[in-house]
Amino acid sequence: MIGGGNNDMNDIAAMFQLAGAAIGAVGAILLFIEFFQVPSYVSYDTEFESYNLQISPADAQEYTWFGRLGALALALAFTLQTVAVFLG
Numbered sequence: 001m002i003g004g005g006n007n008d009m010n011d012i013a014a015m016f017q018l019a020g021a022a023i024g025a026v027g028a029i030l031l032f033i034e035f036f037q038v039p040s041y042v043s044y045d046t047e048f049e050s051y052n053l054q055i056s057p058a059d060a061q062e063y064t065w066f067g068r069l070g071a072l073a074l075a076l077a078f079t080l081q082t083v084a085v086f087l088g
Helices: 005-035 065-087
Strands: 042-045 050-053
Antiparallel strands (some): 042 050
């Protein structure tokens, strides 16, 4: 087919772009969940209307799997978007 080769490359680029957008949306939702979690060592006292921190360095976890997977999904999404730009 004459001139049809470029059309296939545009289809692949569009597929990468759509996949990157979908994966990026999922990653952003996971990071949103990560950022707005209340840590287990923070408690709210309704009687005094104040927050209490009961933490020891051994018990503190800085990140959860939501944040880790969200960051990896966003990195993959940016990679797919970049590949789509170079293919298209």
